[in-house]
Amino acid sequence: MKLRESGMPDEVFWETLLDVKLILDRLGIDDTLRDVVELGCGYGTFTLPVARRIGGTLTTLDIEPDMAARTTRRARDAGLSNVVCMVADVGADGFGVAPESQDGCLLFNILHCEEPVRLLAEGARTVRPGGSVFVIHWRFDATTPRGPSMAIRPKPENILEWAEQMGLLTNSSGVLDLPPWHYGIRFTRT
Ligand SMILES: C[S@@+](CC[C@H](N)C(=O)[O-])C[C@H]1O[C@@H](n2cnc3c(N)ncnc32)[C@H](O)[C@@H]1O
Structure with missing residues (x-):
């Protein structure tokens, strides 16, 4: 679903709404990471830049065939051989990677979902102990030019509480300002 x-x-x-380089720099996404999984590739906005930075494979999935096709085409056109892009429903199919197989998991613009604690936990379980879960989301501000409705939009403190409640992640970055419109949090898998 x-x-x-x-x-x-x-x-x-x-x-136009995302400063991708700034976001990846501030989250510390670099070649110290090998394999990384991403939920919801969308247009591949982050998929390609992350794949260029990391040392291993970027596995990504999207429920929308058009989104997966667009990202696959962009990766191919860019000559990237380390992107694996699948059409999949995370709820039914999971993240498509083995438990504790990844150095990183990207949950970008998605934790306004119906069951955020479950999604955060499932993302955390893809990552090896010591690996990272990276979250970005729209600022909790009704004037942002895009973003989910305020009734379901998480505040940074909500995400920190969910992680604490779940017990698999510690916050290793504080809350990062990712202008113009986002904030981010890097967690470490315990
Ligand atoms: C708001 S977009 C964010 C895309 C990308 N992460 C970014 O920040 O540019 C969310 C993406 O998640 C995908 N998505 C929604 N539900 C999904 C599901 N159940 N399984 C996999 N992907 C899903 C949507 O199709 C969409 O491309």
Whole structure:
């Protein structure tokens, strides 16, 4: 089932809303990471830049065939051989990687879903102990030009509470400001 309010606007507009380099720099996504899994590739906005930075494979999935096709095409056109892109429903199929097989898991613009604690826990379980779960989300501010409705939009403190409640993750970054519109948190798998 498609996660609530997870549809995408036009690609060009979407990509004006995110400073991808700043976001990846501040989260510390670099070649110290080998394999990384991403939930919801969308247009591949983060998939390609992350794949260029890491030392291993970027596995990504999306429930929308058009999104997976767009990301696959962009990766191929960019000559990236370390992107594996699947059409899959995370609820029914999981993340498509073995437990504790990844150095990192990306949960970008998705934790406004119906069961965020469960999704965070499932993402955490893909990562080896000492690996990282990276979260970004829209600021809790009704004036952002895009983002889920305020009724379901998580505040940073909600995400920190969920992680603490779940017990698999410790916060290793504090809450990062990711201007113009986002915040981010890097967790370490215990
Ligand atoms: C808001 S977009 C974010 C895309 C990307 N992470 C980014 O930040 O640019 C969320 C993506 O998750 C996908 N999605 C929604 N429900 C899903 C599910 N159950 N399984 C896999 N992907 C899903 C949507 O199709 C969409 O492409």
